Amino acid sequence: MEKKKNLSDHDPASVPSGEGTTVGIVVSEWNAEITEALARGAVDTLKRYGVEEKDILLKHVPGSFELTMGAQWMAEYSGVEAVICLGCVIQGETPHFRYICESVTHGITELNMKYNIPFVFGVLTVDNMDQALARAGGRHGNKGEEAAVTALKMIALKRDLL
Numbered sequence: 001m002e003k004k005k006n007l008s009d010h011d012p013a014s015v016p017s018g019e020g021t022t023v024g025i026v027v028s029e030w031n032a033e034i035t036e037a038l039a040r041g042a043v044d045t046l047k048r049y050g051v052e053e054k055d056i057l058l059k060h061v062p063g064s065f066e067l068t069m070g071a072q073w074m075a076e077y078s079g080v081e082a083v084i085c086l087g088c089v090i091q092g093e094t095p096h097f098r099y100i101c102e103s104v105t106h107g108i109t110e111l112n113m114k115y116n117i118p119f120v121f122g123v124l125t126v127d128n129m130d131q132a133l134a135r136a137g138g139r140h141g142n143k144g145e146e147a148a149v150t151a152l153k154m155i156a157l158k159r160d161l162l
């Protein structure tokens with residue numbers, strides 16, 4: 001298996017088909033310039049691999065702190081087979097950065113344990129806007145695309161094991 005640093009450079013042949021799959025995407029409104037680019041990357045990637053537009057459920061939450069709740073509601077109230085969580089937390093001069101990052105990381109981890117579907121961590125935790133732009137379609141790829149590939153791989157793994 002090839003060594004990976006950046007799933008945006010993935011081999012398309014290694015990505016399972018998304019035909020007949022339903023996927024949820026929860027997007028934080030904070031740093032919308034970045035999170036909307038991540039969302040576009042995720043949606044385009046899901047469609048490229050066969051997920052139909054009608055089977056992509058995309059909803060917004062106010063900030064990354066709310067991603068956990070939004071993702072849980074998606075799992076509870078919709079029939080999606082995976083939930084992609086997209087946000088961008090930028091280091092500021094307040095302790096908010098650490099608290100929000102810890103909260104959303106633990107929250108999404110717990111959702112993975114609690115529900116029988118994958119919740120994909122697509123939250124950028126960066127020092128500044130340049131680092132965010134580099135990961136939202138810049139030189140480090142688009143982490144929304146990578147989150148979509150991860151969701152398809154996890155859905156396929158579960159189907160394979162069932």
Ligand code: DLZ
Nearest residue numbers: 028030062063064065087088089090096
């Ligand atoms: C409050 C806050 C701050 C300071 N920074 C960010 C950020 O960089 N990225 C982000 O997604 N959200 C931020 N928020 C908002 C919190 O996530 C949350 O929406 C509010 O604290 C309300 O619960």
